[in-house]
Amino acid sequence: MQLGRRxxxxxxxxxxxxxxxxxxAESSEPLRVRASRxxxxxxxxxxxxxxxxxxxxxxxxxxEAGILxxxxxxxxxxxxxxxxVFNFSRTDAILxxxxxxxxxxxxHTLVWHRANPKWLNEEIVVTRDEKLLTGxxxxxxxxxxxxxxxxxxxxxxxxxxDGLVSGLRQQSIWFRALGESYIxxxxxxxxxxDPDASLYYNEANLEGDVAWSERRRRATLKLLERxxxxxxxxxxxxxxxxxxxxxxxxxxxxxxxxxxxVASLGLRILITEFDVxxxxxxxxxxxxxxxxxxxxxxxxxxxxxxxxxIGCLTWGITDKYSWLSRDEHYRWPDGQSSRGLPFDQExxxxxxxDAMVSAYDKTPI
Ligand code: XIL
Numbered sequence: 001m002q003l004g005r006r007x008x009x010x011x012x013x014x015x016x017x018x019x020x021x022x023x024x025a026e027s028s029e030p031l032r033v034r035a036s037r038x039x040x041x042x043x044x045x046x047x048x049x050x051x052x053x054x055x056x057x058x059x060x061x062x063x064e065a066g067i068l069x070x071x072x073x074x075x076x077x078x079x080x081x082x083x084x085v086f087n088f089s090r091t092d093a094i095l096x097x098x099x100x101x102x103x104x105x106x107x108h109t110l111v112w113h114r115a116n117p118k119w120l121n122e123e124i125v126v127t128r129d130e131k132l133l134t135g136x137x138x139x140x141x142x143x144x145x146x147x148x149x150x151x152x153x154x155x156x157x158x159x160x161x162d163g164l165v166s167g168l169r170q171q172s173i174w175f176r177a178l179g180e181s182y183i184x185x186x187x188x189x190x191x192x193x194d195p196d197a198s199l200y201y202n203e204a205n206l207e208g209d210v211a212w213s214e215r216r217r218r219a220t221l222k223l224l225e226r227x228x229x230x231x232x233x234x235x236x237x238x239x240x241x242x243x244x245x246x247x248x249x250x251x252x253x254x255x256x257x258x259x260x261x262v263a264s265l266g267l268r269i270l271i272t273e274f275d276v277x278x279x280x281x282x283x284x285x286x287x288x289x290x291x292x293x294x295x296x297x298x299x300x301x302x303x304x305x306x307x308x309x310i311g312c313l314t315w316g317i318t319d320k321y322s323w324l325s326r327d328e329h330y331r332w333p334d335g336q337s338s339r340g341l342p343f344d345q346e347x348x349x350x351x352x353x354d355a356m357v358s359a360y361d362k363t364p365i
Contacts, residue, residue, distance in 0.1 A: 024349045031342070031356060032066035032103075038363040040304065041311030042356070043067030043104070045273065048090040050321055051097055056347050060317060062097075064342075067104040067149070069272070069313055070094050071323070074107050075115035079140060083119055088143065095147060106313075107144065108272070109152035109202060110137050111186045113172035121173055128177045134189045141193035150198035152238055152272065153190045154183050158203055158223065160215040167219025183223070184232045191233035201227070202238035202272055206258060207299070209251035217258050224265055237262050238272035242315065244330075245288075245295050245340075246280035256302050263308035271303055271312035275322065276340040276352070277330040288339055293351035300359035312356070318343040 035042035044065040050057050061068070072078060073090040080086050098105040111133065124132050141151060159169035168175060174182040183201075190199050203220050205213050220237075227234050243250060262269055276292045303309045316322045324330040324338035331338065337345060342353035 024354050030064040031353070031360070032064055034357050034360045035311060036066060038304075038360055038365055040309075040360060040363060041066050041104070041270075041313075042360065043069065043106075043311070043313040044317040045069050045071040045108075045313060045315045046094060046097075046317075047071050047321065048073050048093045052093065057318065057321070058097075060343060060347050062101040062103075064317065065103060065313075067106060067311075067313060068094060068098045069106045069108045071316065072115070074140075075109065075112070076120065076136065077115045077117045080120075080136060081117050083123075086139065091144075095144070104149045105147070107140075107148045107151040107197075109155035110140065110190060111153060111174060111182065112155040113169060113174065114156075116173065124173050124177045130178060130182075130185065133174065133178065133182060133186060137186060137189040138193050141190050141197070145194040146196065148194075148197055150200055150236070150270075151190055151194075152200045152202040153186050153234075155202045156204055157183055157201070158216055158219045160212070160219055166222065167215060168223070184227060184230060187227070187232045187234055198235040198268070199233055200236045200238040200270065200272070201234055202240065204240040204242060205248075206239050207241070207243070207250055207255045209249040209254045213248070214254075217261075221258075221261055221265075224262065224267065228265055228267075234267065236268035236270055236310075238270050240315075241271040241274040241299070241312070242277065243275070243295060243299065244277045244280075245291055246278070250295065250299065252298055252302050255299065256305075259303065259306045259309065263306060267308070269303075269306070269309045271300075271309070273315040274299075274312050275315045275324060277324050278339050279324075279330055279332050285339065289351045292340060293355040296352050297355040297359055300356060301362065304359055304363040314341055316341050318345065318347055320345045320347070 031042040044061060046061055046068050070091060073094060095105055157169055158167050160167040162170040164170050168180060187199055205216050259269060276295055278288045278292055281288045281291060319337050319339050319341050322338050322341050324340045342350060342356055344350050
């Protein structure tokens with residue numbers, strides 16, 4: 001198994017940990033420090049526009065995150081809007097910010113059934129030209145070779161509801177054009193383009209204590225087993241971790257067992273897109289914040305009890321810009337903001353932040 005050169009930050013093991021009730025004071029140590037002291041990473045998804053325009057946001061991201069990922073700017077519709085037009089400027093801006101702030105950066109995502117440019121959606125199903133897959137990976141991974149520590153090579157290839165025995169997403173343009181082999185082709189191509197980057201398969205809805213989530217876990221494990229048995233260069237599983245506090249039942253036991261199953265395949269694990277949707281919860285915000293924090297604590301406690309889990313990135317950092325407030329599946333019908341990230345609208349640390357710090361601090365060194 002090959003790990004990215006920067007997957008682990010140096011240990012801060014010798015420093016004393018001071019947490020108590022006042023852990024949340026803005027002056028106390030940021031998440032990135034708490035995480036790295038325990039040989040784990042903390043990071044966040046960011047948007048270029050906000051990094052460039054919102055000073056307060058920039059400050060919080062620079063202070064708290066040890067690794068960045070672009071929420072949208074490294075998706076194909078942004079990077080290759082036309083067949084012969086690449087646009088790297090937004091990704092470059094994030095990368096520069098990360099380098100200036102001594103942060104790592106990961107890429108998300110090379111191959112997905114969503115966020116593709118229109119020209120590609122039209123062309124691929126007609127031509128079935130594998131070059132439309134490999135040419136892109138070579139161009140993008142090659143351009144950032146040595147600068148991104150990891151890539152989500154393939155995202156969300158599983159959808160048992162599509163009806164295939166394998167549980168693969170039949171409706172994906174990639175599956176329709178190339179069949180299952182698109183997955184291994186993508187990994188081989190990414191490895192060749194940057195041999196040092198860690199390569200991830202990234203998947204959603206893997207922790208629910210419900211039958212449809214169990215089907216997703218089973219299909220994901222089978223896919224990973226197939227890839228490994230064919231010597232496909234895959235290093236890690238990315239578990240998105242978009243929890244729905246009041247809508248999808250979560251169980252520590254189920255999550256724990258799944259993490260063990262993945263680790264037994266020899267793969268590392270990263271929680272790549274953590275947040276907690278609070279839609280459907282009580283009116284009382286204090287209660288909701290407490291519920292979100294408590295679920296965060298349970299989830300990360302289980303995750304960080306496993307040596308295979310290297311860390312967690314939240315999908316955004318402040319409720320001010322959370323996709324949960326925008327997305328039609330998650331947003332509150334009355335238009336109020338979701339409260340599923342560690343910082344509130346005013347960039348103040350919330351109980352969720354305390355829960356994350358405490359989970360990192362409890363991690364065995
Ligand atoms: C989301 C972004 O947060 C939104 O702004 C965008 O409109 C849609 O995509 N799983 C993923 C992410 O892998 O890329 C998605 O990001 C959220 C779900």
